[in-house]
Amino acid sequence: MTKILLKGATLVNEGREFIGDVLIDGKRISKIAPSISVDGSVKEINCEGLHLLPGCIDDQVHFREPGLTHKANIQSESRAAVAGGITSFMEMPNTVPNTLTQELLEAKYLRAAEVSPANYSFFMGASNDNYDEVMKTNIQDVCGVKIFMGSSTGNMLVDNTNTLEHLFANVPMLIATHCEDETTIRKNLEEYKEKYGEAIPMSAHPLIRSAEACYLSSSKAVELAKKNNTRLHILHISTGIETELFRNDIPLEQKRITAEACIHHLWFSDADYESKGTWIKWNPAVKTAADRDQIWKALLDNRIDVIATDHAPHTIEEKQQPYLQAPSGGPLVQHALLAMLDASANGKIPLVRVVEKMAHAVAVCFQVKDRGFLREGYFADLVLVDLNKKSTVTKDSLLYQCGWSPFEGTTFSSSVEKTFVNGVLVYENGKLTGEKGGERMLFNR
Template sequence: MGASTGDLLVEHPEALDKIFRDSPVLIVTHCESGAVIAENKARLLETRSKFTIDDHPLLRDDKACYASSSYAVDLAKKHQSQLHVLHITTEKELSLFEAGPVAGKNITAEACVHHLWFTNQDYAEKGNLIKCNPAVKYQSDRDAIIEAIKTGQIDIIATDHAPHTFEEKQVEYDKAPAGLPLVQHALLTLMDHVHYGRLSVSDVVEKTAHNPAIRYGVESRGFIREGYYADFVLIDCDSVTPVTHENSFYHCGWSPFAGHSFASRIKRTWVNGQIVFDDTQPLLVDSNAMPLSFSR
């Protein structure tokens, strides 16, 4: 419900109404209003000849997000649809979602790790490296979303991983692709929130493991239970992880967190009971990965 990379979107009212009326599965949507973004662009061009990265949260502002997400929520309520709204970035949108446990909700919401970390004040240093859609916005938005994680208005924390190359980002704002490489450091960002008292370990486990499994109906994952697949991460909370572009594992060769030292360290990762990462040696390439199965 809003163009991001390319024009993969559905905005036509009749088509959307049919999707929300007839979809037999969870509807998951990116919400930004193309019409509002176009209005913002026309208005801002009255005072400038071209845009820079500082304009990104003005072009894709809270009005653009709210116009689309509230439309989706209204459709879901109209048709009693199952709706999950991706990467919430504004305080304004939080009024659309109920607090409390994810189980039993028809309408749920998600936040991404970079929107819990960066604000518009970081554009001066990071530039296009943190250009993403929806845009990184303001400290008040970030702080409100972190609080909504604790209340249960935000049900899931995700990554929205988009590993564009460093060279692709080193162009003018209008030509730079939107998206960040995030998977490697996602959990470490959340553990920093824990370290500084903004979130609890329980918040992190619930929003990154339990709730995604519940909301998407993923079978036998997301919990430490007998008979479940053994997907684990072992974290050393007494070691640090300095980040550079050079020590990232991304094929694109850079990280938006370069220059920061996280307050914890990932020691090992298991998938289906097999160690796939160990911090004492390079990435382990052999894996017994398998397709997820769903209870639907």
């Protein structure tokens, strides 16, 4: 296998930026040094003027396969992910059928092995009545167990108190939760139906799926986790008040309770509903600019540990429906890193912290084996970005099967130039190479 030598890039890794060379030998990084010379067969790539980052790890995506492939599939969305510098993803279980058995879970892995250019892992789903199946989950080759404590489809809402207690007390691996209190949401929705009938405005979304609903559920999850010493990870924090639930006085490696912020809650606010409408309808809802500011503060002071996308595509026709019918969710994996690089260029977050929150911390949080860092011996999951080359989001440039993006028309200050997955060049100069580098992620547990 030909070695690849990346020459003269600015490496961004573990709190440092420095110019150096990286030698890829097969699937792994074999050497990192200020200057590397190689005897024999080597493909040399001049990276001067480019920044080399560890590939991003997205701990929350919905790729819609099986059962919802009119919206998206593992192949289409993983291709969009690598085009955006995301080299590894963790996918959620609310597909059709719901991923509630080990057989259905393994079928997803088999499919990804066939088609995914990105590395992959899939959450095992919990319900009110599949405890025995959940407990069969292999802690070394599955990223975690997902519990919907609100806002789910099919049979995945876990609202039985005894079941929650049992899961939090006994699951031996990371539990990831969606936290919104359904009772509060249903009450709010009925009030808005009485006021507006079927014509509820989009601006009501963050009031129906309110900060109170989020906090009630998140605080309950934290309480259960503290009681049972559960390894809890709360997804997509959307309110300022929730950030008060988390701590930053110990290293991430020692935390038993961690939290995630998503791109849309860092980028948009309720002021954007007027122009974006259902394009930015997510659960939990995008809330106020004050909430957004508090999420940013918690991200920067390490109460919030990682950045993800909650990539959840729907068709244009589905999203164009009125508020009550339009589903929540949107596509983000192709532009998440670019959005954060923009935030860095605008002084919102240092570049090294972008890498920390989108790669290093995710690897630490989930105990990912040999990924998430530029280190000798680690897998060569790498992304080369040009911080001085603008890129505009056009419909023609989208790789999402759904064919739309809430970022359409946005010009980002940076561009993704090349993406490597396990040493395989899967994306370069605006095009997929057609190579499939993705592998099943493993975990040091």
